[in-house]
Amino acid sequence: xxxxxxxIRVEGLGKKYALHHEKPESYLALRDVVARKAKSAxxxxxxxxxxxxxxxAQREAAAExxxxxxxxxxxxxxSFEIRRGERVGIIGRNGAGKSTxxxxxxxxxxxxxxxxxxxxxVASLLEVGTGFHPELTGRENIYLNGAILGMTRREIRSKxxxxxxxxxxxKFLDTPVKRYSSGRxxxxxxxxxxxxxxxxxxxxxxxxxxxxxxxxxxxxxMQDVSRNGRTILFVSHNMPAVHALCSRGIALQDGKxxxxxxxxxxxxNYLGSGSNYVGRIDLISHPNRERGLEPWLEWIELEGADQGxxxxxxxxxQIGFKAQKPxxxxxxxxxxxxxxxxxxxxxxxxxxxxxxxxxLDGSGTINCQIHDLPLMPGRYxxxxxxxxxxxxxxxxxxxxxxxxxxxxxxxxxxxYQRGHGLIYVDAAWEVLSNxxxxxxxxxx
Amino acid sequence: MPAARxxxxxxxxxxxxxxxxxxxxxxxxxxxxxxxxxxELFAILAWRDxxxxxxxxFIGVAWAVIRPFLTMVVFTVxxxxxxxxxxxxxxxxxxxxxxxxxxxxxxxxxxxxxSDSLIANSNLLTKVYFPRLIVPASAVITSFVDFLISFxxxxxxxxxxxxxxxxxxxxxxxxxxxxxAASMGAGLWLASLNVQYRDFRxxxxxxxQFGLYVSPVGFSSAIVPAKWQLLYALNPMVGVIEGFxxxxxxxxxxxxxxxxxxxxxxxxxLLVTGIRQFRRMEKRFADVI
Numbered sequence: 001x002x003x004x005x006x007x008i009r010v011e012g013l014g015k016k017y018a019l020h021h022e023k024p025e026s027y028l029a030l031r032d033v034v035a036r037k038a039k040s041a042x043x044x045x046x047x048x049x050x051x052x053x054x055x056x057a058q059r060e061a062a063a064e065x066x067x068x069x070x071x072x073x074x075x076x077x078x079s080f081e082i083r084r085g086e087r088v089g090i091i092g093r094n095g096a097g098k099s100t101x102x103x104x105x106x107x108x109x110x111x112x113x114x115x116x117x118x119x120x121x122v123a124s125l126l127e128v129g130t131g132f133h134p135e136l137t138g139r140e141n142i143y144l145n146g147a148i149l150g151m152t153r154r155e156i157r158s159k160x161x162x163x164x165x166x167x168x169x170x171k172f173l174d175t176p177v178k179r180y181s182s183g184r185x186x187x188x189x190x191x192x193x194x195x196x197x198x199x200x201x202x203x204x205x206x207x208x209x210x211x212x213x214x215x216x217x218x219x220x221x222m223q224d225v226s227r228n229g230r231t232i233l234f235v236s237h238n239m240p241a242v243h244a245l246c247s248r249g250i251a252l253q254d255g256k257x258x259x260x261x262x263x264x265x266x267x268x269n270y271l272g273s274g275s276n277y278v279g280r281i282d283l284i285s286h287p288n289r290e291r292g293l294e295p296w297l298e299w300i301e302l303e304g305a306d307q308g309x310x311x312x313x314x315x316x317x318q319i320g321f322k323a324q325k326p327x328x329x330x331x332x333x334x335x336x337x338x339x340x341x342x343x344x345x346x347x348x349x350x351x352x353x354x355x356x357x358x359x360l361d362g363s364g365t366i367n368c369q370i371h372d373l374p375l376m377p378g379r380y381x382x383x384x385x386x387x388x389x390x391x392x393x394x395x396x397x398x399x400x401x402x403x404x405x406x407x408x409x410x411x412x413x414x415x416y417q418r419g420h421g422l423i424y425v426d427a428a429w430e431v432l433s434n435x436x437x438x439x440x441x442x443x444x
Numbered sequence: 445m446p447a448a449r450x451x452x453x454x455x456x457x458x459x460x461x462x463x464x465x466x467x468x469x470x471x472x473x474x475x476x477x478x479x480x481x482x483x484e485l486f487a488i489l490a491w492r493d494x495x496x497x498x499x500x501x502f503i504g505v506a507w508a509v510i511r512p513f514l515t516m517v518v519f520t521v522x523x524x525x526x527x528x529x530x531x532x533x534x535x536x537x538x539x540x541x542x543x544x545x546x547x548x549x550x551x552x553x554x555x556x557x558x559s560d561s562l563i564a565n566s567n568l569l570t571k572v573y574f575p576r577l578i579v580p581a582s583a584v585i586t587s588f589v590d591f592l593i594s595f596x597x598x599x600x601x602x603x604x605x606x607x608x609x610x611x612x613x614x615x616x617x618x619x620x621x622x623x624x625a626a627s628m629g630a631g632l633w634l635a636s637l638n639v640q641y642r643d644f645r646x647x648x649x650x651x652x653q654f655g656l657y658v659s660p661v662g663f664s665s666a667i668v669p670a671k672w673q674l675l676y677a678l679n680p681m682v683g684v685i686e687g688f689x690x691x692x693x694x695x696x697x698x699x700x701x702x703x704x705x706x707x708x709x710x711x712x713x714l715l716v717t718g719i720r721q722f723r724r725m726e727k728r729f730a731d732v733i
Contacts, residue, residue, distance in 0.1 A: 017731065107466065107573035109730045116466040130571040135496050147488040148572055 006119075007200060007231050008082040008105070013114035015075040015100050015255075074100040075255045078114070084199075087232045089246035089263055091239075091270045094398055095287030097255040098235045099204060102126060105233065106202050120199025120231075123150055127204070129189030134178035138169050138188055141177050145192045159195045166221075167191035187214055194221045200231045219244060237341040239267050270339075281400055283384075289396050294324045296386045296394040298363075308403040311377060311424055315370040319384065322363035324393075330360040331387040334368060336380045339401070344375065344422055374423045375404045475723075479575045490582035493557075494589050508590040512549050513597050516542050519662035529663045535693040536605040542598055543692040544661040544685045547623045549594060551630075551681055552652045554587040558631025559638045559648050562729060569729050576726045577719070580635045584627050598692070610694045619687035622711060626680045629714030636725040639732055660685050673703045680714055683707025 075097045082088055090098045103109045104116060106124030131148040132141050142163055146156040156163075164170055167188040169180075177185055203222070222245055226232050236242050242249070242263065249266025251259035259269050280301040283289065302309070303316040317334055335346040347368060349356050356366065381398035464474075498505060516538060523529045524537030531537045561583040562569065562576070569576065602609065634651075638644045659681040660668075668676050676682055683704055 103730070104466065108570060110727045111466060111468055113468060118464045118466070119462065122464075124572060126571045127567075131568050133492060133496060135499050136492065140492075140495070144488055144492055147485045148568065148574075150485075150572075150574075153484055153488075 005083040006081050007084050008080075008119075008233075009117040010081070011079050011115045013075055013078040013101075013104065013116060014073060014112050015097075015104060015109070016112040017072045017074055073255050075104075075111075078252075078255070078257055080250060080257060080260055082231060082233070084231055085226070085229045086248055087226045087234065087246045089242040089249045089266065090233060090235045090252065091242060091249055091266055092252035093270075095254075096252040098252055099126075100255075101252070102202050102204050102233065102235060118200065121150070122200045122202060123193075123196045123198035124202040125149070125193045125196075125204065126202075128186060128193060132177060132185075132189060135176055137176055138173045138180070141188070142192055145189065149193060149196055150198070151196060155197075163188075163191045163195050166194060166217075183214075190214075190218055194218065194225075197225075198230070200233070201225060202233045204235045205237065215241075237339075239270065239340045243267050283396050283399060286396050286399055288399055290392075290394075293392070293394050296321055296324060297384060297396060298322055300384055300396075300399065302382070302400070302402060305400070305402045308405050309373055309375075311375060311404055311406040312372045312426075315373050317368045317370070319366045319368070320363070321360075321366060321386070323361050326359055326361040327388050327393070328359050329389055330356060330393075331389075332356070332366060332368070333385045333387065335383045335385075336375060337383065337398070338422065339379055339381055341381075344380070372426075373404065374425065376420060376422055376424055377404050377406045378422075379403050475575060479577060482574045482578060485574055486578045486582055489578060490585040493582060493586040497586065505593060508593040509597060512542070512545050512594045515549075516545050516597075519545070523662040529667055532664045532666060532689065532693055536601075536607060539598075539601055539605060539607055540664060540689065540693060541662055542601055543689045544659075546591065546594060546598060547619070547684045547688050548656065548659060548661045548681065550587055550591040550623055551627050551684070552655070553590060554584045554627035555631050555634060555652060556648060557583040557587055558627065559634035559645065562635050562639050563645075576729060577632075577722065580631050580722070581628065584624065584631060587627070588624075609692060612691045612694055614691075616688070616691045619684065619691055622687060622708065623684045625715045626684055626711045629711065629716075629718040630680070632718035632722040633714070636722045639729055640725065655679075655681065664689075674706060677703030677707040678710055680707055680711040683711060 078097075078101065090101060092098050100109075102124065103126070104111050105118070106122055106126065108124075108126075129145065131145055133144065136144065142160065143153065143156055147153070151159075164173065167184075167190070169184060169188050169191075172180065172184065177188070180188070201222075219241055222232065222234075226245070232245070234242060234246055246263045249259070249261060249263040250257055251266050251269055259266055261269075280299050282299050283297045284295045284299075289295070297319060299320040301318045303318070309315055319332060319334075321332075329350065332349040333346055335343060337343045347370070349366075349368070379401050381401050383395075383397045384399060385392060385396070386394040519541045520538045523541070524531070531540045558580045561579045565579050568574075568579070601607075634644065634648055638648075658676075658679055665673075665676065665682060665686060684707075686704055686707070
């Protein structure tokens with residue numbers, strides 16, 4: 001276990017992003033730059049206002065500096081070492097910096113501070129099917145995707161049959177993948193990635209796709225990979241999967257390493273950390289908001305959630321929206337999932353009774369009432385989205401976590417456990433017949 | 445055999461044993477090495493673009509022939525017949541136009557696809573590492589295939605006019621390389637500016653349109669007055685087109701040697717600064733896109 005075993009060494013790693021407040025400035029338009037430059041040049045050239053303008057320019061520069069200090073450290077002073085053959089789970093809530101860390105390790109983005117040393121080939125799997133082209137056939141996409149993931153043509157050719165077997169797509173090899181079912185598409189995409197043989201494999205949340213049996217197959221494949229002495233870095237919200245695959249856990253919070261321990265302790269720590277619900281939640285600058293979408297959903301409030309929700313009690317949820325343009329048949333959704341990422345139920349304004357107009361415009365507030373909350377006690381993560389038919393307009397996954405309690409249970413009752421299930425289903429129980437020796441008078 | 449394999453696995457050049465260091469603003473010495481290592485990806489991306497292009501459009505291949513042919517006909521009629529501009533030597537005007545049209549079409553389509561290439565492949569740039577230079581380079585290769593196809597028209601024209609090329613035609617590969625350099629250089633500039641300033645893509649079609657008129661595509665550069673020749677040669681496509689005409693028509697081209705070399709110099713400068721600009725922007729692509 002000498003230092004020669006170390007394959008990844010991270011020292012004081014930091015990554016800074018500039019935070020933009022206004023949407024239009026998320027990318028720079030040339031016209032803005034030209035306009036700004038032209039204006040200031042014009043003013044400066046006027047000799048009568050020169051000194052005043054200079055002072056003003058200084059003030060503006062100072063303000064601009066202050067504004068540019070609105071920066072965001074996705075990672076700050078992260079250090080760790082990983083040895084050959086270790087299987088490390090990187091865990092933490094959304095926005096903790098996991099993805100940024102993986103992006104730096106896979107060389108997609110540069111660190112702002114610090115240093116990373118890596119020994120060996122790194123293959124990163126931040127998404128399944130990167131670069132798949134819908135017009136190309138399954139066979140062509142295997143070669144294309146393999147090359148993108150860093151395989152040589154020889155490697156792909158030697159593993160081709162294995163990949164096809166794994167994905168179960170023999171019959172569709174010469175069909176364009178645009179005609180594949182989504183399940184088949186994902187299977188093929190994962191199969192290519194699963195046959196990578198790098199020294200270090202970096203995987204982000206890809207097991208969240210496909211059906212359960214395929215997920216199991218993928219997990220098995222990754223365990224095989226690690227048995228061959230390869231190093232794996234794995235990010236997922238699927239705690240059972242992390243637990244099954246990894247031996248060590250690094251927990252991140254707000255861009256810092258808060259725990260580096262065996263996986264058991266890291267997972268427990270993750271599941272147990274406090275609920276973060278506070279009153280009305282701003283969605284516009286929410287860290288989980290999916291990038292690139294316009295902020296249609298502005299805020300959300302779960303009434304009384306700071307005290308915890310209650311099983312079988314009504315829940316009132318208000319959403320503040322602002323339509324970016326008039327849309328037809330909007331579908332607001334609110335979904336509840338376990339902290340392990342398993343979806344429990346989805347409310348969709350077009351499935352349930354709703355008075356939302358067919359054409360939505362302007363801004364306003366929407367109320368959603370759950371008549372009686374069917375969730376068993378525990379902590380749940382809540383997500384909200386806005387759809388129109390076939391298109392997602394806004395998406396804020398797990399914007400908060402809420403606790404659900406069961407207060408009116410009889411005091412002597414056995415405490416609730418997860419083994420009792422996730423949802424409460426109302427039912428009525430009655431005795432139809434009872435042959436008893438006990439004579440209570442009632443059954444007489 | 446096994447001995448050789450062991451030797452390779454333990455040698456310092458083996459990527460499995462090499463330390464890769466990632467630091468802010470590190471000038472990666474291994475960049476050009478990486479570029480070589482990722483050559484297969486380069487080939488396959490170029491192949492993808494070509495395959496998709498000819499799969500999607502029914503008239504795909506025909507399109508590469510029809511467009512330059514019709515433009516050539518129009519130019520020949522307008523500049524040759526109506527404006528009665530002189531040709532070079534005794535070359536048929538259509539051949540003169542087409543010799544200019546070949547590199548121009550290549551340049552303009554390469555410029556367009558090159559400048560869009562990074563945005564179009566943003567899903568790749570944010571998910572996997574590879575030297576980003578591969579993306580615009582494979583976009584240029586795609587345009588090169590169209591270029592090769594339109595050579596068929598040139599051959600047809602030569603047979604039609606019974607215009608037999610001289611030995612100079614053998615120098616054509618040199619001019620193709622120069623055309624490549626000019627397209628890559630300008631393309632890299634536009635590609636990286638396009639990522640930084642998203643409205644730059646509206647500038648590109650204008651540049652191409654504008655370039656068509658300031659380049660000697662429909663006419664011989666000999667008609668440009670002598671005192672403007674040097675200024676004219678600052679346009680890199682002037683050198684490229686003159687080179688093509690010299691190789692295909694023979695006499696007449698290379699009217700102004702000084703201007704020609706100036707044009708070559710500008711092309712080289714464009715390529716070198718284009719690569720430098722691209723490299724400087726490259727590490728930020730994933731954050732900006």
